[in-house]
Amino acid sequence: MSPLSPMRMRPTLSYVAALAAVLHAGAAWAVEPFVLKDIRVEGLQRTDPGTVFASLPFRIGDTYNDDKGAAALRALFATGLFKDVKINIDGTAVVVVIEERPIIANVSFAGLKEFDTEALNKSLKDVGIGEGKPFDKALADRAEQELKRQYLTRSFYGAEVTTTITPLERNRVNVSFSVTEGEPAKIKEIRILGSKVFSEGTLLGLLEQTTSGWLTWYTKTDRYSRTKLNADLETIRSYYLNRGYLEFNVESTQVTISPDKQSISIAVTVHEGQPYTVSAIKLEGEFLGRDEEFKRLIALKPGQAYQGEAVAQTTRNFQDLYGTFGYAFARVESRPEIDRATGQVVVTFVGEPQRRVYVRRVLVSGNTRTRDEVIRREFRQFESAWYDGQRIKNSRDRVERLGYFKDVNIDTTEVPGSPDQVDVTISVTERPTGNITVGAGYSSASKLSLSGSIQQDNAFGSGNYLGIQVNTARTGRALAISTVDPYFTVDGVSRGLDVFYRTVKPINTLGEEYQLATVGGSVKFGVPFSEEDTVFFGIGYENTRITTSRGLPFSYWLYRHTFGASSSAVPLTVGWKRDNRDSVITPTAGRYQRVNLELSPIGDARYAIANVQHQEFFQLTRKFSLMLNGEIAWGSGLGSRPFPLFKNFYSGGLGSVRVFEAGSLGPVDITGSYSGGNRKFNLNAELYVPVPGTGNDKSFRLFGFVDMGNVWGSNEKLSASDIRSSGGIGISWLSPMGPLRLSYGVPIRKKGTDRIEKFQFQIGNAF
Incomplete structure (x- = not known):
């Protein structure tokens, strides 16, 4: 018998060419069918022989023929492991000769x-x-x-x-x-042609891609990307649609690269069309007998210019309302009917609820460190229950507010073969939740002051908070260890434990070494009453010691002389918090409110404290947002005892009135000491704008600020003339080390006793 020997193949020979060679060789050296008695493999170095035998379409005892030989060659080449394969016939044996790929x-x-x-x-x-x-x-x-x-x-x-x-x-x-690599090509020019209603400069200001500027080395927005260009074109289209230009169209886009491949020119030609005014709004389809509820969700009104975003928002509102009744796949379509002669449009919303479904499973993906249960316990949509769009949205918001993730997305997929069931998958992208916080300030009087802390918001992926605070500021030092279990009970009751040692040294002009040292601990519980509201209550113990009378401010000397150097207190606390901000890290909308009451009815120090804060964020435009923050605090002694001085409030510095040194506002003792007060007022305003060249990047923003406030002692009259104020600019950046805030400002309203600290920064903590 003559052997069957296919042509030797080069490594670059395609699979189709190899197959053709095999078939051609088979025709040239055909063999008579015979019963196979042995199979041998030669040439293997690394590949397991079992891989070869498993690919062969014949076994010992089978009848071998040309078709089986060709099939064997095809199967072996298909593995991708071999550079060349031959099949030789030796009597009634088949010899597979292998040349392995490197x-x-x-x-x-x-x-x-x-x-x-x-x-x-x-x-x-x-x-x-x-x-x-x-x-x-x-x-x-x-x-x-x-x-x-x-x-x-x-x-x-x-x-x-x-x-x-x-x-x-x-x-x-x-x-x-x-x-x-060479150098990246930079966008040299962007032109928008055909625009008449809006200036070219206005439209260019909407784009994420820009020409080279002073900050594009960081933002890289001057590098061309087709994907980003398409997104920019959609932004322009949305801008026109939101102003009534229903027939707006991008007619052409030309991208030209220079011969040296170093610069790019982009030209976009647009057709604006005419503006349209909404004359009527109609509903068609099935609205579950709740037409009035759906009508209240329409974000568009007759008589206004057609707004594409309002139409899209209405569509989303309708789908969300359908979702609350279990219709996860409801279809809502908007149909504009334009009248070019009058410049009017009738908008018809067509709704089809489709079928009602329930959730089979809630799946979690993307969490490599955080435990599934930490995410699942925030879910308000239950398995085997009817699909509820509002509950799913609340679930997503709650997971977002944990602050453990950069992105949180929810997908709903149909269960194959079960049209009335869906699986809900929540996908997260984790971010570092550990923080090393460093704060600093500098003034000519107190030089450099430092503060810092180490904290882990998601310790060991459990969702528990663990923090160690260290403060070395000239006006006070602290060492505190805190832990919070947000789900101390299965109902979501949280428990916080604190152990601390703090010293306070009010700013004075004497330079003496005295301080107020407080050691203590507390336990606090938080009970959720709604998706946004939590009530807190707790109990603690504190012991404060005035360490020496040497150089002591007169007010502290008098308190020490009357009540002794050491004072104990058993504070009882109760509070309320509401948080519906759109983000914990970079909020642009929503509000944060809290009320806290502290009462110490027994012990050496007996007092009551009330503290109220209201913070609100306003999204002014797509890029501009405003933050307003107000805080009022009041303290009073109980019975015949005065309010203890070591519980005084302080003002000045980051978090209160910037530009003024931390703790430097309020009453000044006859010794020149700043000892704080039992009444406090604080008001802050910040206007956030993107850093030029960064598009709408919320992680890197400029802000202008205006702060005002002060503290008053128990014997002082509240007066608006005592309020200090400052203004300035700053940078807010989500740096790799944590959130950074840097500010520089000047006093607007000050007095001669005030200490000024124009430059202040903090890294690792939000405001």
């Missing part, structure tokens, strides 16, 4: 600056190039093209990639990619 021992890069090695290795594995994978020259060519594509996405149009293959012993190779 194995990639290492993948390396040279000349990388724009990308890190890990990211590129991941993208190359998707095209088949990676350590331990079989090497194929065709795959190496694809990998080279993939690297070039990666650079094109970042505007490196002149990037060059050279691939070097180095053979090693034991049929292995090293694959090395040498990259010459």
Whole structure:
């Protein structure tokens, strides 16, 4: 019998060509069918023989023929493990001769600056190039093209990639990619042609992509991206649609790159059309007999200019209302009927509730550190219950407000074969929840003061808070350990434990070493009464000691002389908090409110304290937002005892009235000491704007601020003339080390005894 020997294939030969060669060889060296008595495999070095035998379509005892031989070759080549395969016939035995592909021992890069090695290795594995994978020259060519594509996405149009293959012993190779990145192409010019109603400058101000500017080295918004350009075109389209231009259209987009591949010009031609006014709004379809409820959700009104965003918002409102009744896949469509002659449009909303469904499972994905139960306990949509869109939205908001995740998304998918069931998947992207907080201030009088803390909001992925606070400020030092279990009970009752040692040293002009030292602890519980409201109550113990009488301010000396150097207190606390801000990290809308009462009816120090805060955020425009914060505090002694001085409030510095040194406002003792007061008023306003060149990036913003406030002693008359105020500018940045706030300002209203600290910063804490 003559052997069946297919043509030897080169590594670059395509699979189709290989198959053609096999069929051609089979026709040339046909064999007579025979009963197979033995199968041998030769040439294997790393591949397990079982892989070869499993791919063969015949076994010992089968009748071998040409078709089975061709099928065996196809199967073995399809594994991608072999560079060449032959089938030889030796009597009644089949000999499979294998030439294995080299194995990639290492993948390396040279000349990388724009990308890190890990990211590129991941993208190359998707095209088949990676350590331990079989090497194929065709795959190496694809990998080279993939690297070039990666650079094109970042505007490196002149990037060059050279691939070097180095053979090693034991049929292995090293694959090395040498990259010459060059410089990224920058957007030199953006033109918007055809605009008449709105100026070209107004439209360019809407775009995320920009020409090169003083901050584009950081934002990289001057690098062209087709995806970003499409998003910018949608932004322009939305701008026109929200102002009644229903027939607006982008007629053409031209992107031109310079011969040296270093600059890009973009020209967009638009057709504006005419504006339209809404003349009527209609409902069609099935609205569950709740037409009036749906009508109240319409964000568009007759007589107004057509607004695309209002139409989209109405559609979402309708879908949400359908969702509260279990119709997860309700379809809502808006149909504008325009009259060009009159410039009017009738908007018809067509609603189809489809079918009612219930939730089979709630799934959690994306959490690598946080335990599933931490996310699940925030869910208000239960498994095996009717789908409720409002509950699902509340669930998402609650998970968002945990502050553990950068992104929180919810997807609803149908269960195959069960049209009345859905699975709800909540996908999260975790962010670092540990913080090392550092704060500092500088003034000519007190020089540098420092404060810091270490905290973990999601300790060990349990959702528990654990923090250690350290403060080395000149006016006071502190060491405190705190922990909070937000689900101390299954009903969501939280428990907080605090142990602390604090010293307070009011600012004075004597330079003497005295201080107020307080040691104590407390336990506090929080009971949720609604999705946004929580009531707190707790009890603690404190012991405060005035350490020395040397250089002591007169008010403290008098208190020490009357009531002794050491005072104990058993404070009882009760409070209320409401939080419906859209984000804990970078809020732009919503409000935060709290009321806290503290009462110490027994012990050496007997007093009552009330504290009220209201903070509200307003989204003024797409990029501008305003924050207003107000706080009032009041304290009084109980019975015949005065309000203890060591419970006084202080003002000045970050979190109160910036520009003034921390703790430097309020009454001044005859010794020159700033001892605080039992009444406090604080008002802050901040206007947030994006840093020029960063688009609408909320993680990096400029702000202007105006602060005012003061504290008053128990013997002082409240007077508006005593209120200090300041103003300035600052930067808010979600840096890799944590939230950073830096401010520089000047006093607007001050007195001669005030201490000024124009520059202040804090990293790791929100306002």
